[in-house]
Amino acid sequence: ETGVTQTPRHLVMGMTNKKSLKCEQHLGHNAMYWYKQSAKKPLELMFVYNFKEQTENNSVPSRFSPECPNSSHLFLHLHTLQPEDSALYLCASSQVLLTSENEQFFGPGTRLTVL
């Protein structure tokens, strides 16, 4: 596979469940990102990882827990979510930590529904 892949593509979970979203990039990039896109809202940057180290956490609630075991994989662990957390979760990567000249490559996203 090439590019940025995300699994699962769709996920329905209850508020007491624990689930994980997975992102994998096959581009040899060193920076990876998690975004949240709620209905009719702009993309919100959640987390930034550079060479496996978290460099940014945009005041995301602790019920979202990221993990980056290596530069190619990124996880988002979910627990005790709320219905308002239902959204499209997008993973992205870039060659180096994002600068204005760098292109960011996005995955297809995971459509999450919290019941």
Added chain:
Amino acid sequence: LAKTTQPISMDSYEGQEVNITCSHNNIATNDYITWYQQFPSQGPRFIIQGYKTKVTNEVASLFIPADRKSSTLSLPRVSLSDTAVYYCLVASGYSTLTFGKGTMLLVSP
């Protein structure tokens, strides 16, 4: 981070040229202008990037006037498959991109 303003929506017909203008009055000297395209339930996709004057690739052209306070994305001869949301972003240095609400382009037959 320079704030951008673009129309909420635009309508066009197949075969027409579409120009989407983005205002960024507070653009900084080192800022680049980047446009992304997003289809429903998919991640955004890079279209084009520029710093000044004109940039052209196989998908679009980007026109940037001398004062760089605005930019125009030009899509030649659009088709139905160009229906999407188009985002204009301005950033420089080690700054994360901020996506606004974008412009929803609807192409009709």
